[in-house]
Amino acid sequence: MQRRRLLGSAIAGTALAATAAAVPAHAGGRRVKTGIEVLADDDFAELAGQRVGVISNPTGVLPDLSHEVDLMHESGKVDIVAVFGPEHGFRGVSQAGEGEDFFLDPKTGIPVYNAYNDKDRMAELLAEAGVETLVFDIQDVGARFYTYIWTMYLALEAAGQLGLRFVVLDRPNPGTGRAASGPVLHPEHATFVGLKPIAQRHGMTVGELARFFNHEFLPEPADLTVVKMSGWKRDMYFEDTGLPWIAPSPNMPTVATAIAYPGTCLFEASALSEGRGTTKPFELLGAPEIDHTWSEAVQGLPGARFREAYFTPTFSKWATKVCGGVELQVTDRRDFDPIRTGLAMIIEQRRLFPQYGWRSQDVTSFWLDKLTGNQAVRLAIEDGAEVDDLAPLWAEELDAFSEQRESYLLYRHTAQ
Known part of the structure; x- marks a missing residue:
């Protein structure tokens, strides 16, 4: 990238x-x-x-x-x-x-x-x-x-x-x-x-x-x-x-969670834990085998910083397993774009740890398509898109809405 x-x-x-x-x-x-x-x-x-x-x-x-x-x-x-x-x-x-x-x-x-x-x-x-x-x-x-x-x-x-x-x-x-x-x-x-x-x-x-x-x-x-x-x-x-x-809801404990959620909820569509079963859902993200290289790769995204983190979910994905990953901290809400941040994190995670793929019900039904509301975002990521290649995919529809x-x-x- x-x-x-x-x-x-x-x-x-x-x-x-x-x-x-x-x-x-x-x-x-x-x-x-x-x-x-x-x-x-x-x-x-x-x-x-x-x-x-x-x-x-x-x-x-x-x-x-x-x-x-x-x-x-x-x-x-x-x-x-x-x-x-x-x-x-x-x-x-x-x-x-x-x-x-x-x-x-x-x-x-x-x-x-x-x-x-x-x-x-x-x-x-x-x-x-x-x-x-x-x-x-x-x-x-x-x-x-x-x-x-x-x-x-x-x-x-x-x-x-x-x-x-x-x-x-x-x-x-x-x-x-x-x-x-x-x-x-x-x-x-x-x-x-x-x-x-x-x-x-x-x-x-x-x-x-x-x-x-x-x-x-x-x-x-x-x-x-x-x-x-x-x-x-x-x-x-x-x-x-x-x-x-x-x-x-049980996994929306703080305002900080709500600020991150529109972007990091996209990790529900992946094999990674989105932090359910921890004290910081949607701010802690990771899976076994993920190490410090992910947090290093995403440093510098606007309005946020990332801590190398290790955690053990008590329920949901990877319950009772030690996970490596990141803790997202929003440092400037006006600069922070949760959707761009979440997608940039996904792109880097898939580049560094491709063994953790998409969550799907079958080969034609991907959770990411349900959350983004289209398949174009997933297909672009699979095709090697950079994060700034993604917003133009929905720009016209967003303007109309x-x-x-x-x-x-x-x-x-x-x-x-």
């Missing part, structure tokens, strides 16, 4: 008010209010007199860390008839690729249904529960293959078919909403890690995505309301909001 090309730059009232005072303000002296806070400030008027279903998980909290389902239930002002859990479940007890079986929530007595990855069942569940208004509130991380947005999509689709209201309580995109990046999904590669053609790093909030999905992809749009955040601007990272970080999404954005581009 030509080193200069790899190393080049990348382009509820009083109680709530008391709670808010205890949460650190961001650098501008303000704190973002999420959609659930705005809803509670208005005494839940948006949901009054309706049979409400809630799609949420452990991230559906207020600044005092109380959960919105508990708060709405205890208020007596919201008739919650059902809760629907996404991947990992409503209370967050399941690992990747798993939901929760039906149960009665022991704290509230509300029935909880598994809404993970079942297109044909969503409308049936909503009808069975007698839902009139469906509320969605889950912290997303901004990557197309993070499945919560596709649970939202299926729920929107079902709501449109059944004539239900759909209310999104908006939350920040932790990696900012500045711009979309990466390849756009091709329909033939649609799976539950990407059902519709959006960019790999979409740069939108869930409320904005709901608007986009509802009008661009659904033949029967739902009656959609987005309860906007107060105080969020597109250039904010999560720490700027003053909000508490709750791990959106970026223009398409513009009318659905709800927040200003810079903080003032």
